[in-house]
Amino acid sequence: MNYEMMFKRKSFRRFNPELSLTSEELVSVESYLLHMTRFLSDDQSLQYKIVQREQTTCKRGEYCILIYSEQSRLALMNLGYVIEQLDFYLASLGIGACWYGMGKVESMHRHEGLPFSIMLAIGKAEPQAFRKDYKKAKRKSDEELWEGEAIYGIDGMTCVSYIKYAPSTCNSQPWYFKADKNQLTVHIKPKEKMLVPKEKRPFYNYIDLGIQLICLETWFDHHGFNYERRIMEESNQFWVKYLYSRF
Numbered sequence: 429m430n431y432e433m434m435f436k437r438k439s440f441r442r443f444n445p446e447l448s449l450t451s452e453e454l455v456s457v458e459s460y461l462l463h464m465t466r467f468l469s470d471d472q473s474l475q476y477k478i479v480q481r482e483q484t485t486c487k488r489g490e491y492c493i494l495i496y497s498e499q500s501r502l503a504l505m506n507l508g509y510v511i512e513q514l515d516f517y518l519a520s521l522g523i524g525a526c527w528y529g530m531g532k533v534e535s536m537h538r539h540e541g542l543p544f545s546i547m548l549a550i551g552k553a554e555p556q557a558f559r560k561d562y563k564k565a566k567r568k569s570d571e572e573l574w575e576g577e578a579i580y581g582i583d584g585m586t587c588v589s590y591i592k593y594a595p596s597t598c599n600s601q602p603w604y605f606k607a608d609k610n611q612l613t614v615h616i617k618p619k620e621k622m623l624v625p626k627e628k629r630p631f632y633n634y635i636d637l638g639i640q641l642i643c644l645e646t647w648f649d650h651h652g653f654n655y656e657r658r659i660m661e662e663s664n665q666f667w668v669k670y671l672y673s674r675f
């Protein structure tokens with residue numbers, strides 16, 4: 429499911445006010461979140477709340493999913509990894525979503541002991557409102573993102589030509605991949621000019637890195653690769669190393 433949804437999803441900025449989520453759909457979203465968040469280890473736990481959009485500063489969608497987490501780089505990476513899967517799941521239910529970093533909450537700043545981190549605006553969408561041709565989405569060139577030998581999928585296309593369609597804050601795509609033999613490393617390459625204040629950039633870069641990792645792993649799974657992931661750290665900078673092979 430995730431693989432198809434990587435290309436169907438998009439950031440919804442306009443919602444049809446005449447459509448609304450059914451109570452069954454809301455229950456499905458709640459159950460999915462519960463399922464996704466209960467396996468995490470204590471230091472990377474996530475909590476969530478689904479509220480009416482009017483309870484936030486968000487001006488779009490019907491509901492907002494508020495995500496609470498620790499603010500460490502690893503916890504933010506984990507948040508991106510887990511919540512991007514929710515984005516895929518929402519697309520599979522015909523629910524439009526947009527990660528909404530600008531969104532604020534007036535109350536509900538903490539939940540179950542964790543601070544508010546980010547929200548997703550969601551609302552029911554018409555089937556035709558989803559992305560039809562992912563290649564039309566604006567992204568960096570493969571060469572800007574990838575160094576070293578290309579990794580090819582079962583369709584003969586390169587890995588980077590797909591995974592670069594992962595969403596990211598302000599479409600900054602702060603990723604850099606280096607491939608060498610059976611090793612692939614994924615690094616953060618921050619965008620120099622961004623609307624986000626400088627001190628807030630690592631917060632978004634690490635969420636974006638987590639989002640990229642689930643897109644990459646979804647691609648690996650779909651194209652028959654085995655992989656082992658290692659999170660690497662030096663001076664509080666994280667990057668990720670994959671040792672991969674085909675089944």
Ligand SMILES: Cc1cc2nc3c(=O)[nH]c(=O)nc-3n(C[C@H](O)[C@H](O)[C@H](O)COP(=O)(O)O)c2cc1C
Binds near residue numbers: 438531594636
């Ligand atoms: C962590 C994060 C925060 C984001 N915050 C906002 C936001 O505040 N407002 C907005 O309109 N889009 C926001 N976006 C959506 C991005 O702009 C969008 O993912 C990017 O432009 C790529 O487009 P696509 O998602 O349609 O593929 C955010 C995305 C991410 C991953």
